[in-house]
Amino acid sequence: MHHTPPNLPLLRGGNYRKRMMKEIAKTYDHEAVEKELYTKWEKSGYFKPEINPKGKPYTIIMPPPNANGSLHVGHAVFVTLEDIMIRYARLQGKAALWLPGADHAGFETQSVFEKKLEKEGRSRFSIPRERLYDETLKFTLENKKVMEGQLRRLGASCDWDREKFTLDPDIVKIIYETFVKLYEDGLAYRDVRPVNWCTKHQTSLSELEVKYEERVDPLYYIKYGPLTLATVRPETKFGDTAVAVNPDDERYQKYIGTEIEIETVLGFAKIKVIADEMVDPEFGNGVVKITPAHDPNDFEVAKRHGLEIKEVIDQFGKMTDKAGPFAGLKILEARRQVAEAMEKKGLIEKIEPDYTHSVGKCYKCGTVIEPRILPQWFIAVNKKGIKTKKTLAKDALAAVNKGEAKFVTPKFAKIYKHWMTNIRDWNISRQIVWGIRLPVWYRKQKENPKSEIRNPKQNQNSKFKIQNSDIYVGVEPPQDIENWEQDTDVFDTWFSSGQWPFAALQAEETRNKKQSPNDFGRFYPTDVMETGWDIIFFWVARMIMLGLYETGKVPFKNIYLHGLVRDKDRQKMSKSKGNVIDPLGVANLYGADALRMALVFGTSAGNDAVISEEKIRGMRNFSNKIWNASRFVILRVTMGDLKTGQTGPIKISDLKIDQKNLTAADKKIIKNHTEIIKSVTAKLDKFQFSQAGEELYEYFWHNLCDIYIESSKAQLDDDKTKENTKKVLIKVLSESLILLHPFVPFVTEAVWSELRQICPELKESVVIADWPRV
């Protein structure tokens, strides 16, 4: 293996060609070059917007990777795309800022950490809150460090001095300020209502974190006295506080408003019959049991009719004392036993065995979600703020309709609009430790501690009422802290990352007054938000809502959403399938450039990317092609000087091409070259990275190498055309390196520093060169 240091000074005089052959290796060795180049770039301050002080600002806020593991190939996609955009902007002379970050990623990280604990035979529920937090923090910070190294390894040209972490105290302060503002505006509120509860993770989840799956279950037709009703969940019958029929259903008119006597497995009981529109007379027998504690629709009915709420399933998914002999059983076992008991008593009229319905599951662990009635904090998305008069969803919809924030792929605008028009309030409380604790305190009350809401002695209807005078919400804790206790919940992590663009810039501005006196004013709104389409609702939509709310401006002007990375058979990558491509492994084996190029090639905005080792290898070959074409040019240009005795470096000012004496081949390549500059520029402006990359590949390999370089061999041997050919070669090559640089930053820089040895007037680095114009 030949290792060629990037900036090796070429020796002059003597048998120059021989030395060249020695000093520029025959094959491009990325390993010898990439790490050193990155260090050099970072030290030189090339990645700071200040490198182009007069340039127009151009900003991308990096989607902060979750600091809970190594980077995967999906991260490599965003690094590649965003780095292309940023490097292109920088080459155009813009004050390009790519602000990096890391996300504590609340629930995500907590579940990763929980798995780790499980392996160690520990459980998060047996570790005190503070210690669990500290351990998770340590774990997160370690991962964050690894991740930062990996981003560098992939060539991410971001400004590390401006890096932010979602748990930085100044970031947290901004998150708190927003929450307090929302609270005072009436848009953040506490309510008791059914939430999606994961019995494994012991926390509630938002609508988006519940994945629905079709399932086939038996549908039991149960006798309720004179009535028969259909249910898939007989075990919840102990929580029934009414039976409902449709008000217009003629069959049941005589029962409405009465109490019927029913036989249950526990004996005889009386139950109210109510009429409610929610009952579909067509379904089953048109009779519904109302179990307010365990079904969101039933809860609404209970609210309308003032029904009692009886909890028969606890937070662990086990039956409570109210289930009598079934207490302590898990849901499915209870269902089996209850059904059996009912059958014995002849209470089951019939069973439809193949009833298809869908059940909600925790997106992380697949545990069936149980609705639970809990006091939680919500963000009102469809309500007008008392003070600001802003409406989150409506404003966010309008901004996209007006084109203030533009989706590069139109289909995502449709999806976004559809969601935004049907959006519901957002549950932001999570019953976990890892995250930003709610800045909410409740007044300590001797008789009614915080848990009062769960107290069964209370009048059930008071559950719907929360006394605001007993709640304190503020960035700072209350003065008489001894009279208050803080809410133990933390924010949904998307509540903090939803504020990321403005929070990161505002924090930077106050943190580093000298370096970044006007970062927020200068770089906000940002130019592009580039992320995966799978988090369009989780993140993009929330950023637009909160960004508009807090700053009055959209957080970004363009939205580029990339897809999933799949293997060559279009399969999703997963550890269990064993088809995972480790981006760092690939970078070490074939070079970061090869990985990047492979990720751009043949992919387009909004569509999934397909990658395979063969493809990466092909792109490694392309890096080598760039290396060798340059090797040829450097070699032959200086070799000519040996003949005439001129061995000194060629000056860039000497590279004025004699336009009158161009050969047909010269003309052709100049034409191609001009076209490629135009085309690549246009494509990059339109976010068509794949197109731009493919055209460059085609041009460089086939037009420049196969055709022109081949013709140049003869031209260089001819004294009449020799000088002009050298000039054409150097011009075309050096400009091609600039065009290629956003895609393959390392090899272009490695070659550029060699080229500078014969053209000292080239900029000191291709990173800060001038984008060619025609």
Place this chain on the structure above:
RNA sequence: GCACGCAUAGCUCAGCCGGUUAGAGCACUGCAUUCACAUUGCAGAGGUCAACAGUUCAAAUCUGUUUGCGUGCACCA
């Protein structure tokens, strides 16, 4: 149920605001090669652009229908 997307070479995908022989990468076939690069070069094979109908002088590209695949959202006693 509502909405959205996709069907182009053996494989994975571009192209699609209509206009010359439909492109790329990988794979395949034949030949070449000490002179930048075998991580190479040259030549080549391979597609009725899902089906049907329509608009047009002209359709892979626009419209409609059908079929197949996929995705999002909602409901579900």
